[in-house]
Amino acid sequence: xxxxxxxxxxxxxxxxxxxxxxxxxxxxxxxxxxxxxxxxxxxxxxxxxxxxxxxxxxxxxxxxxxxxxxxxxxxxxxxxxxxxxxxxxxxxxxxxxxxxxxxxxxxxxxxxxxxxxxxxxxxxxxxxxxxxxxxxxxxxxxxxxxxxxxxxxxxxxxxxxxxxxxxxxxxxxxxxxxxxxxxxxxxxxxxxxxxxxxxxxxxxxxxxxx
Numbered sequence: 456x457x458x459x460x461x462x463x464x465x466x467x468x469x470x471x472x473x474x475x476x477x478x479x480x481x482x483x484x485x486x487x488x489x490x491x492x493x494x495x496x497x498x499x500x501x502x503x504x505x506x507x508x509x510x511x512x513x514x515x516x517x518x519x520x521x522x523x524x525x526x527x528x529x530x531x532x533x534x535x536x537x538x539x540x541x542x543x544x545x546x547x548x549x550x551x552x553x554x555x556x557x558x559x560x561x562x563x564x565x566x567x568x569x570x571x572x573x574x575x576x577x578x579x580x581x582x583x584x585x586x587x588x589x590x591x592x593x594x595x596x597x598x599x600x601x602x603x604x605x606x607x608x609x610x611x612x613x614x615x616x617x618x619x620x621x622x623x624x625x626x627x628x629x630x631x632x633x634x635x636x637x638x639x640x641x642x643x644x645x646x647x648x649x650x651x652x653x654x655x656x657x658x659x660x661x662x663x664x665x
Contacts, residue, residue, distance in 0.1 A: 476563050483557055487550050491582075494546060498539040505531045510596055513614040516603075525600045532593050540586040547579055581644050588644075592637045595630045602626055 502508070506528050509515050519525055554571045557564075603609060608619035618624040 476559050479557060479559060480567060483554070490546060490550075491543075494539065494543055498535065501535050501539075502532060505535070507532055511599065511616070513611040513616065516616070517611050522600055522604050525603075529593065529597045529600060532596075533590075536586070536589055536593060540589075543582055543586070547575060547582070551575060578648060581648055585641055585644055588637050588641050592634055595634045595637070599627060599630045602630070 506515070510525060510528055516525075551572075554568060554575075557567065559567055602623060603616075606618065606620075606623050609623070610617050616627065618627065
């Protein structure tokens with residue numbers, strides 16, 4: 456509701472439901488998805504550790520009226536985003552190398568690698584968009600902190616930030632709305648990614664059964 460990303464539940468089991476070569480492919484796909492989810496959750500845990508989820512918390516802001524601590528959190532958040540964007544790119548390349556080593560018969564290997572490359576290309580594009588959106592979200596939070604730093608006057612009442620000037624309140628609300636839109640777009644991409652992965656898996660199963 457605050458536009459902050461939530462952790463994704465990891466799969467309870469990586470054991471394939473099918474046997475044979477389809478089972479090999481299913482296990483590979485599940486392991487890949489699980490590693491992507493694990494990376495995402497590690498990222499969120501690291502962001503939480505620097506106090507990201509409480510950046511605009513009223514109680515915290517009352518103790519940081521000079522906003523020096525807030526600016527440090529923003530700086531650390533940018534570094535973490537860059538770090539995990541690079542880690543995700545490395546994971547995709549590592550997965551490509553692992554795909555080439557999957558033990559499949561010659562007749563199925565070519566089709567598997569072709570499908571894998573198509574799926575990976577689509578996933579990589581969407582993952583790039585997710586990280587771009589993540590950077591935009593951090594920028595919106597930074598703009599809020601900069602707005603507070605240059606404000607003509609603001610106070611915290613309970614959990615609400617109140618501005619003395621309407622134009623500053625309007626700018627604040629715009630940034631918050633942008634953060635929520637970004638979070639919604641990220642959720643749409645993640646949902647679409649999961650659905651596409653399942654479709655590709657079923658398509659592979661159908662092809663092997665022919």
